[in-house]
Amino acid sequence: MDTTFILNLTCPDRPGIVAAITTELAAIKANIAESNQFWDRQSGMFFMRIAFTAPPGLDREGVERALRSPIERFAMKSSLVNWTHRPRIVIMVSKFDHALLHLLYQIRVGWLNAEVAAIVSNHADSARTAEWEGIPFHHWPVTAETKAEQEERLIELVRESGADLVVLARYMQVLSETLSDRLFGSIINIHHSFLPSFKGARPYHQAHERGVKLIGATAHYVTANLDEGPIIEQETERVTHAMSPEDLVAAGRDVESRVLARAVKNHLERRVMLNGHRTIVFV
The missing domain is CATH 3.40.50.170 (Formyl transferase, N-terminal domain)
Structure with a gap:
């Protein structure tokens, strides 16, 4: 079965953030179920939450590897959780x-x-x-x-x-x-x-x-x-x-x-x- 993940990220706002993340998710055949983002003009910070499903066999470490490039490029603070884990x-x-x-x-x-x-x-x-x-x-x-x-x-x-x-x-x-x-x-x-x-x-x-x-x-x-x-x-x-x-x-x-x-x-x-x-x- 597909695994659902939730990705939260924040970084200084600049063009291309959403495109960079969603491009990498598409490359691993992830399907975005929900996406929210907000630009705080006062602080200049960008906030984003994405819930997505990843195909069978792709674990958290695999998703993190796929997202490493944009996370480092945009100096993002991020967290990724497996939603099958019951808090x-x-x-x-x-x-x-x-x-x-x-x-x-x-x-x-x-x-x-x-x-x-x-x-x-x-x-x-x-x-x-x-x-x-x-x-x-x-x-x-x-x-x-x-x-x-x-x-x-x-x-x-x-x-x-x-x-x-x-x-x-x-x-x-x-x-x-x-x-x-x-x-x-x-x-x-x-x-x-x-x-x-x-x-x-x-x-x-x-x-x-x-x-x-x-x-x-x-x-x-x-x-x-x-x-x-x-x-x-x-x-x-x-x-x-x-x-x-x-x-x-x-x-x-x-x-x-x-x-x-x-x-x-x-x-x-x-x-x-x-x-x-x-x-x-x-x-």
């Missing part, structure tokens, strides 16, 4: 499990192509969910004294499980600068507000105090700066003056779950490319 994720959660449950459901019905390698929590509340799903569960309480040790255990878990992504599905702990830097680009958080508004704790209560008419959720890559990482996905929900902070929390659960699932899907399908502090998202 593995580690999900971290605290007490609120709605985003976790939504991710598990989307995986179960096949909309999200992923395997959950482990669920990690600083509370024991989700142990029964993990047991029901047949997923290893790690209950790691966090204190000021144990935080560094817990983060080292997380790094080890990611390494041992071969996880491609860590998902903070309402994990209510601030990660250290060291961990954020080590996992940058491979750890996604869902924040329960429409960033950059209402960062930090209790954003729905902050929103209620300001009398907002829209609440939202933001999925972003984690950085050392709290709630300021590159944004992947956002959505809003209309609210009214008659709603209490608890009503806003309830309305926000569905938004948070949808936004996080879309962000995870786009990341795993290699649709998200970092562009400085911003992202390019090919959908």
Whole structure:
């Protein structure tokens, strides 16, 4: 059977980039299934994502050899993945499990192509969910004294499980600068507000105090700066003056779950490319 690959590349923009890549793909009889590109005029950088099938017998190394010439000629930063590989994720959660449950459901019905390698929590509340799903569960309480040790255990878990992504599905702990830097680009958080508004704790209560008419959720890559990482996905929900902070929390659960699932899907399908502090998202 044909093998599906996804190629991501970025380089300074100049004429001939698309032609150079597609010519080499045609030479190895690859069939392009999807192609997206973007020229960021402000930075002068070019971004491209191509999904294609290669004929039987042509492995990743063979495709890389075929593309080496244009990649070197245009000084491209590139990544090539075999899409038959099912990505593995580690999900971290605290007490609120709605985003976790939504991710598990989307995986179960096949909309999200992923395997959950482990669920990690600083509370024991989700142990029964993990047991029901047949997923290893790690209950790691966090204190000021144990935080560094817990983060080292997380790094080890990611390494041992071969996880491609860590998902903070309402994990209510601030990660250290060291961990954020080590996992940058491979750890996604869902924040329960429409960033950059209402960062930090209790954003729905902050929103209620300001009398907002829209609440939202933001999925972003984690950085050392709290709630300021590159944004992947956002959505809003209309609210009214008659709603209490608890009503806003309830309305926000569905938004948070949808936004996080879309962000995870786009990341795993290699649709998200970092562009400085911003992202390019090919959908």
